[in-house]
Amino acid sequence: MRNLKVCISYNGAAYHGFQRQNNAPSVQQTVEEALSRLLGQSVTINGCSRTDTGVHAKEFYFNVKIDNNIPCDGFIKGMNSLLPHDIAVHSCCDADDDFHARYCSKGKEYIYVVNMSPVRDVFSGKLALHYQGALDIEKMNKAARLFIGEHDFGAFCKAEAKEHLKSTVRTVTFFGVSQEGNKAVFTVRGNGFLHNMVRIMVGSLIYISEGKRTEEDIIRALETGDRESAGKTIPPEGLYLNRVFYD
Amino acid sequence: MRNLKVCISYNGAAYHGFQRQNNAPSVQQTVEEALSRLLGQSVTINGCSRTDTGVHAKEFYFNVKIDNNIPCDGFIKGMNSLLPHDIAVHSCCDADDDFHARYCSKGKEYIYVVNMSPVRDVFSGKLALHYQGALDIEKMNKAARLFIGEHDFGAFCKAEAKEHLKSTVRTVTFFGVSQEGNKAVFTVRGNGFLHNMVRIMVGSLIYISEGKRTEEDIIRALETGDRESAGKTIPPEGLYLNRVFYD
Numbered sequence: 001m002r003n004l005k006v007c008i009s010y011n012g013a014a015y016h017g018f019q020r021q022n023n024a025p026s027v028q029q030t031v032e033e034a035l036s037r038l039l040g041q042s043v044t045i046n047g048c049s050r051t052d053t054g055v056h057a058k059e060f061y062f063n064v065k066i067d068n069n070i071p072c073d074g075f076i077k078g079m080n081s082l083l084p085h086d087i088a089v090h091s092c093c094d095a096d097d098d099f100h101a102r103y104c105s106k107g108k109e110y111i112y113v114v115n116m117s118p119v120r121d122v123f124s125g126k127l128a129l130h131y132q133g134a135l136d137i138e139k140m141n142k143a144a145r146l147f148i149g150e151h152d153f154g155a156f157c158k159a160e161a162k163e164h165l166k167s168t169v170r171t172v173t174f175f176g177v178s179q180e181g182n183k184a185v186f187t188v189r190g191n192g193f194l195h196n197m198v199r200i201m202v203g204s205l206i207y208i209s210e211g212k213r214t215e216e217d218i219i220r221a222l223e224t225g226d227r228e229s230a231g232k233t234i235p236p237e238g239l240y241l242n243r244v245f246y247d
Numbered sequence: 248m249r250n251l252k253v254c255i256s257y258n259g260a261a262y263h264g265f266q267r268q269n270n271a272p273s274v275q276q277t278v279e280e281a282l283s284r285l286l287g288q289s290v291t292i293n294g295c296s297r298t299d300t301g302v303h304a305k306e307f308y309f310n311v312k313i314d315n316n317i318p319c320d321g322f323i324k325g326m327n328s329l330l331p332h333d334i335a336v337h338s339c340c341d342a343d344d345d346f347h348a349r350y351c352s353k354g355k356e357y358i359y360v361v362n363m364s365p366v367r368d369v370f371s372g373k374l375a376l377h378y379q380g381a382l383d384i385e386k387m388n389k390a391a392r393l394f395i396g397e398h399d400f401g402a403f404c405k406a407e408a409k410e411h412l413k414s415t416v417r418t419v420t421f422f423g424v425s426q427e428g429n430k431a432v433f434t435v436r437g438n439g440f441l442h443n444m445v446r447i448m449v450g451s452l453i454y455i456s457e458g459k460r461t462e463e464d465i466i467r468a469l470e471t472g473d474r475e476s477a478g479k480t481i482p483p484e485g486l487y488l489n490r491v492f493y494d
Contacts, residue, residue, distance in 0.1 A: 011369040056370070076366075085372035119323075122258040123303070123374055125332040 001065045004075070005095035006045075011086040012056040013126035013237070019050045027051075027087060031062070034082040038075070039068050048101040048244050049108065052196070054126065054236035058111075059090075061101040061244050101244075107173070108193065109243040112186040112202045112234075128183065129238035131206070137179050140205040144175040144186075146218045147201060153194055154225035156204070158233070161195035168194055168225070177205065187242070196233050204231030248312045251322070252342035253292075258333040259303040260373035260484070266297045274298075274334060278309070281329040285322070286315045295348040295491050296355065299443070301373065301483035305358075306337075308348040308491050348491075354420070355440065356490040359433040359449045359481075375430065376485035378453070382431050384424050387452040391422040391433075393465045394448060400441055401472035403451070405480070408442035415441055415472070424452065434489070443480050451478030 008031065016024035020032075028047060036042045045062040070078070072092040079089040113128040115121050120130040154168035162168060174189040186202045204221070207213040213231055221229035255278065263271035267279075275294060283289045292309040317325070319339040326336040360375040362368050367377040401415035409415060421436040433449045451468070454460040460478055468476035 009366075009369050011372065080366060085367065086369050088366045088369050090366050119256075119327060119335045119337050120332065122256050122333050122335050125258065127370055 001067055002069075003063055003065055003095045003097055003099055004072075005061060005063050005093050005099055005101065006075075006089060007091040008057070008060050008062070008087060008089050010057050010060065010088075011127070012051060012054050014086060016053045017051050017055065018047050018057075018060070027057075027060075030084065030087060031079075034079055035064065035066075037082050038078045039066055039070070041067065046101050048105050049241060051241060052236050052239075055239045055241070056127070057241040059243050060241055061105075061246075063095060063099055063101045104246055105244055106247060107189060107191045107245040108241060109174075109187065109189040109245075110193070110198045111188075111240045111242045112198060113238045113240070114184040114186070114206075115182065116184060117182045126237050129235055131184075135177075135184050135206065136209040137177050137184060140177045140184075140186075140209050143205055143208045143215050143218055144177060146215060146222065147172045147175045147188075151222045152225060153197055153222070155221035155227050155230045156197045156200040157194035158196040159227070165194070170194065170197070175201070189243075198239060199233045199236065200230055202238075203234040206234065207231035248314055249316075250310055250312055250342050250344055250346055251319075252308060252310050252340050252346055252348065253322075253336060254338040255304070255307050255309070255334060255336050257304050257307065257335070258374070259298060259301050261333060263300045264298050264302065265294050265304075265307070274304075274307075277331065277334060278326075281326055282311065282313075284329055285325045286313055286317070288314065293348050295352050296488060298488060299483050299486075302486045302488070303374070304488040306490050307488055308352075308493075310342060310346055310348045351493055352491055353494060354436060354438045354492040355488060356421075356434065356436040356492075357440070357445045358435075358487050358489045359445060360485045360487070361431040361433070361453075362429065363431060364429045373484050376482055378431075382424075382453065383456040384426050384431060387424045387431075387433075387456050390452055390455045390462050390465055391424060393462060393469065394419045394422045394435075398469045399472060400444055400469070402468035402474050402477045403444045403447040404441035405443040406474070412441070417441065417444070422448070436490075445486060446480045446483065447477055449485075450481040453481065454478035 010027050015027050018027045020026050020028040043064050045064045048061040075092045076089050114131045115124055115128040116131050150171045152169050157168055170190055170192050172190040177184055177186050188198055217229040257274050262274050265274045267273050267275040290311050292311045295308040322339045323336050361378045362371055362375040363378050397418045399415050400417050404415055417437055417439050419437040424433050435445055464476040
C-alpha cells in the first residue's frame with residue numbers, strides 16, 4: 001500500500017465544509033468519489049482539518065492509502081479531470097507509511113478577507129465579507145498582538161464545541177492585518193485552532209475598530225474565558241485555510 | 248416623469264445574459280423586479296447593451312422612466328437591499344428626457360481575462376477562462392494592432408446575428424493584451440461590437456499565440472469576411488463589459 005500526500009484547493013461556497021456529512025455535499029465526499037472513479041477502489045481520505053460550511057482552502061492536505069501504482073503526475077491530471085471546477089489538485093507525492101495529514105501538521109495559517117468597497121463587489125460575493133465603511137487597520141493591528149502567544153482561547157470557541165475538548169489552550173504565532181486596495185486581509189498562524197476561533201478573533205478586531213470592544217475586553221476574554229468580552233462570530237465566506245505546516 | 252441614468256455591475260454566471268428571456272433568469276428581469284418592489288410600479292429599463300449568457304459587467308448603464316420622487320441616494324440604497332448579491336447599483340442620476348442608455352452610448356470597453364495558472368483557479372471558475380500553458384503576450388499584442396481602425400468585422404460575428412444587420416463595419420480604437428501575475432488581460436475599445444465579436448477576436452489572438460493562425464489570416468479575415476480565417480469563439484466566462492462611454 002502507498003500513502004499519498006495530496007495538496008488541494010477548494011472554493012467552499014457550494015459545500016457544507018470539508019468533512020463528509022449525511023445529506024449535504026462535502027469536499028471530502030466529492031474528492032472520495034473522484035478517487036474511487038480514478039482508482040477503481042473505494043477509499044477514505046484523512047483531511048488536515050475540518051472546515052465549516054462556506055469556508056475556503058487555498059492549501060489543504062489529505063493523505064490516502066491506495067493500492068495502485070499510478071504515477072503522481074497522472075494522479076494529479078486524472079483527479080483534475082474528474083473533480084468539479086471548485087476543487088483542484090495541486091500536488092501529490094508518496095509519503096512515509098505513518099504520515100497523517102492531520103496529526104503530523106505542525107501548524108496552520110488562515111486568512112480572512114474583508115471587502116470594504118462602498119457597494120458590494122458582485123465578483124467576490126461568496127469569497128469575502130462585505131463591510132460597509134472603513135476599518136481602522138492600525139487599531140486592529142495593535143490589538144491583534146494581544147492574541148500572540150500561548151493562551152486559553154476558550155472565549156474564542158463555539159460553545160457546543162468546547163464541551164468535547166480536553167483543553168482550549170493554543171499558541172498563536174502571528175496575527176496581523178494588512179490593507180490591499182479596498183480589502184482588509186487578516187492573517188493568523190498558530191499550532192492549532194478551536195472551532196470558530198479565527199472567525200471570533202477577527203470579529204473581535206472588527207468590534208475593536210468599531211469601538212464596541214476595547215483592548216481591555218480582549219485581555220479579559222483571554223484571561224477569564226468570558227465569551228461576551230470577545231466579538232461576534234463573523235460569517236464563513238471571508239475565511240481561507242491558507243497554509244499548512246509540516247516538518 | 249423622471250429619466251434616471253443608473254450604473255450597475257453584475258456577475259453574469261447565474262444569468263442568461265442581460266436581456267429579458269422567456270423561461271430563463273436574466274439581469275433585466277431581476278433588476279425590473281427589484282425596481283417594481285422599490286417604486287410600486289412596473290417599469291421597463293433600457294440597457295446599454297445585450298450581454299450573452301455568463302458574460303459579466305463591471306460597468307453597465309440603463310435608463311428608466313419613473314413617476315416617483317425618491318432621492319437618488321435612497322434609490323441606490325433601496326435597490327442594493329432588494330437585489331441579489333450578484334447585482335449591485337453604483338450610481339444613479341437624473342438625465343435629460345431624451346437620454347437612452349443604448350442609443351446615446353459613444354463606445355464601450357470590454358476586457359477578457361484568461362487565467363494561465365498550471366492548475367485551474369478554484370476561485371475564478373466562472374470569472375475567467377482557464378488556459379493551460381503560457382500565452383505569447385508579445386505576439387498577441389502585435390497581432391492585436393491589426394484590428395485597430397474601421398473594418399468590416401463580418402468574419403468576427405456570430406453567423407445567425409449577421410443576417411439581421413445592415414452593416415458589419417465597426418471601429419476599434421484600442422486592442423491590447425497585458426499580463427497581470429498569471430493572468431492575461433485583453434482590453435478592447437470601440438464604437439460598437441457585433442455579436443460574439445470580442446470573443447472571436449480574443450479567440451483569434453489565442454490561435455495566433457498557438458500558431459494555428461497567422462497575422463496574414465487576420466488580415467484576410469478583415470478583408471474578405473472569411474470566418475474560417477479568424478479564430479474560434481471562446482467561452483463567455485472571461486468576458487466583462489468594463490466601461491461605457493457617453494458624451
